[in-house]
Amino acid sequence: MKLLRYGPAGAEKPGIVDKDGTIRDLSGIVADIAGEALSDETLARLRALDLETLPPVDADSRIGACVGRVGKFICIGLNFADHAAESGMHLPAEPVVFFKATSAIIGPDDTVEIPRGSVKTDWEVELGVVIGKEAKYISEDEALAHVAGYCVINDLSERDFQLHRSGQWVKGKSADTFGPIGPWLVTRDEIPDPQDLPMYLEVNGHRYQDGSTRTMHFSVTAVISHLSQFMSLQPGDVISTGTPPGVGLGQNPQVYLKPGDKMELGIEGLGVQRQNVIQG
Incomplete structure (x- = not known):
């Protein structure tokens, strides 16, 4: 999977790239690409999603750092x-x-x-x-x-x-x-x-x-x-x-x-x- 974060700096939302290269919104599934969302269990849940059911994201959206709340x-x-x-x-x-x-x-x-x-x-x-x-x-x-x-x-x-x-x-x-x-x-x-x-x-x-x-x-x-x-x-x-x-x-x-x-x-x-x- 290709996970990412999109939106204004400091207010990014989680997203995922589908097989056609379209960014899909994940904010109804996980709060952020951070913390518990990076666990094997959550990644397996994301992998099982039907991405076509997720809302597409405006192609002109800013792309933020791909992981949030970096500790170190x-x-x-x-x-x-x-x-x-x-x-x-x-x-x-x-x-x-x-x-x-x-x-x-x-x-x-x-x-x-x-x-x-x-x-x-x-x-x-x-x-x-x-x-x-x-x-x-x-x-x-x-x-x-x-x-x-x-x-x-x-x-x-x-x-x-x-x-x-x-x-x-x-x-x-x-x-x-x-x-x-x-x-x-x-x-x-x-x-x-x-x-x-x-x-x-x-x-x-x-x-x-x-x-x-x-x-x-x-x-x-x-x-x-x-x-x-x-x-x-x-x-x-x-x-x-x-x-x-x-x-x-x-x-x-x-x-x-x-x-x-x-x-x-x-x-x-x-x-x-x-x-x-x-x-x-």
Whole structure:
């Protein structure tokens, strides 16, 4: 299934995409694509629906982030060997974990703002993993049973804030609009192998990132298991699993986002995001 949330920011309603690509309203079935709605039991109930009986949604409706009430927005750094190399950093022995403020979350096609004082705002296409069942001290073999589904994330970053302003990376990762998520939450049954998904990102029509989850240093199952040793993962938590090479930081000369730029990014089977860039 392809689940989503549509409507004005802060007042999104739950929806589902039918076989013809029409968005159908789910608000009479679940309150939101969040919390208990991400459980295997509720997803099975949604899967059994006759979607043609659900009200269609206006095709021009804004699409919001595909999961609501995100508790933790967890990111994995330097998880692709080529990206670590272009960043001038060594591959880590364990996953590099940092957090992104949930206030950064926006819809997949919402406008991205360059924060005040920014000189190095960058892009990163990443595979997002949405937790559907509590995970605590789990093994890699158990990991995927705790996943509700997958989505596209643009892990926007301000590199000067991230690398040169002291402290943790969170300073460069958490500006408002730095977390576009969606368009869809694609349930795990539709993605048999999360380690075989082509992914790309373009700026103004130029393809900078053209990679695949095949080259992850730590797999999705390894990341989930690792995180669960340090914190419980709850339904609605989002994990952004790292980016392939081709970020602005790695270009020679370096290239960063500026007002007027347009981004397009996508992952096979998970949809496409398109964002205009403005000065915040």
